[in-house]
Amino acid sequence: MPSRVLVVAAQPAIQLQIGNMLRRDGHDIVVAGDAQDGLRHWAADRPDLIALDDDLPGPSGVELVARIRQAEPAGTHTPIVLIGGGNDVDAKVRALRAGADDYLGKPVHPQELSARVRGLLARFARPQISARRQAFGRIHAYYGAKGGVGTTTIAINTAIGLHRELKRSVALVDGNLQFGDHRVFLDMGVDQRSIIDAVTATGVDAEVIRKVMVRHDSGIDLLLAPPTPEQAELVSGEQHHLLRIVEVLRTMYDYVVVDLDKRLDDHTLDVIGAADRLVVVMTADLSCIKNVRLVFETMAQLAVPDERLMLVLNRANAFTGISAKSVESVLKTQIAHQIINDYRSAISSLNSGAPFMANKPDSALSRAVMELARLVDQQATSSAELRELEFAGTY
Ligand SMILES: Nc1ncnc2c1ncn2[C@@H]1O[C@H](COP(=O)(O)OP(=O)(O)O)[C@@H](O)[C@H]1O
Numbered sequence: 001m002p003s004r005v006l007v008v009a010a011q012p013a014i015q016l017q018i019g020n021m022l023r024r025d026g027h028d029i030v031v032a033g034d035a036q037d038g039l040r041h042w043a044a045d046r047p048d049l050i051a052l053d054d055d056l057p058g059p060s061g062v063e064l065v066a067r068i069r070q071a072e073p074a075g076t077h078t079p080i081v082l083i084g085g086g087n088d089v090d091a092k093v094r095a096l097r098a099g100a101d102d103y104l105g106k107p108v109h110p111q112e113l114s115a116r117v118r119g120l121l122a123r124f125a126r127p128q129i130s131a132r133r134q135a136f137g138r139i140h141a142y143y144g145a146k147g148g149v150g151t152t153t154i155a156i157n158t159a160i161g162l163h164r165e166l167k168r169s170v171a172l173v174d175g176n177l178q179f180g181d182h183r184v185f186l187d188m189g190v191d192q193r194s195i196i197d198a199v200t201a202t203g204v205d206a207e208v209i210r211k212v213m214v215r216h217d218s219g220i221d222l223l224l225a226p227p228t229p230e231q232a233e234l235v236s237g238e239q240h241h242l243l244r245i246v247e248v249l250r251t252m253y254d255y256v257v258v259d260l261d262k263r264l265d266d267h268t269l270d271v272i273g274a275a276d277r278l279v280v281v282m283t284a285d286l287s288c289i290k291n292v293r294l295v296f297e298t299m300a301q302l303a304v305p306d307e308r309l310m311l312v313l314n315r316a317n318a319f320t321g322i323s324a325k326s327v328e329s330v331l332k333t334q335i336a337h338q339i340i341n342d343y344r345s346a347i348s349s350l351n352s353g354a355p356f357m358a359n360k361p362d363s364a365l366s367r368a369v370m371e372l373a374r375l376v377d378q379q380a381t382s383s384a385e386l387r388e389l390e391f392a393g394t395y
């Protein structure tokens, strides 16, 4: 796969010279004319490497390097080679201090640039993958420890909260292909498009997916489950249909919220493997505790890192004879968030097909779910924020 290199240079002659050198090595080139433009391209395209000229109008190349390092999400690193005017030690030290990985003085020798770029790409090959993932939307999967604990209720209302209050773009996917009930929860007829229209099209790509998404009144976009259980078979686990769709959706939205099926079939395992966050929903009873243990074991087998897991206790204040504290001590895991028990609100919003987060955002139940939405959103700098990055002050 060719690497994507962002070239930041003001003078067309230098843009052309550096661009051509790198193109000859088979890299894809994106060009920016100044630091602000470079910052935007870095956030939006997440290049594999940046080659930049220090001599820019407005903020300098060194300042751009520092700004990028400051905004970079933890655990990611875009390799940067800075091209400066001088070959003196001071210029080099300044560049490296700002966070550049390499420094070249002008005039740049094509072979040297090519070798340095190749070296940096090899050195940062792994972080580069995670850096690119960060630029896309996040996949948040919701999994119930057993049926009826409120997974669908929480997934739907969190998705709406992310959009309503935090202004994120959200795709909500009904991952229960046979008995998905988002149509009921969200008052959508069986005539609405569904995942079937995506998998029976010629190819799963952004154009196709865009057409099958259904806009909900709350402002989020839905990918509905097949209208009948038999049709679920058309969504192929072997061809990883659900995973492919979710991966396309993450390029189009800030968040892809997937309400997973309880069965740990190919689809569910695919999505769990790809998810940036797995929210496990439970209630405080023995069968849930037993199942959460099994879920944790499955996650370990799938090598899903612990920090991606988030345990949510639903109907937390309902009497079950088991306290949140004892759930935590038995599972040796902290409950990340608790949601109050309010059956009347939950069931009436289900019966009317009007989710409480959209209809009654100020209710206690909505507020409890909104806190969860904020929590899942807090984790790292989102792509939306990165896209809005600016240099502070005027130049
Ligand atoms: N916090 C809550 N308090 C009271 N009832 C709830 C709560 N969350 C969900 N419910 C109710 O629990 C039932 C099952 O919810 P659902 O979201 O369909 O669960 P799941 O998707 O896990 O099967 C529904 O009747 C729903 O209204």
Ligand SMILES: [Mg+2]
Pocket (backbone or CB within 6 Å): 151, 152, 153, 176
């Ligand atoms: Mg459900």
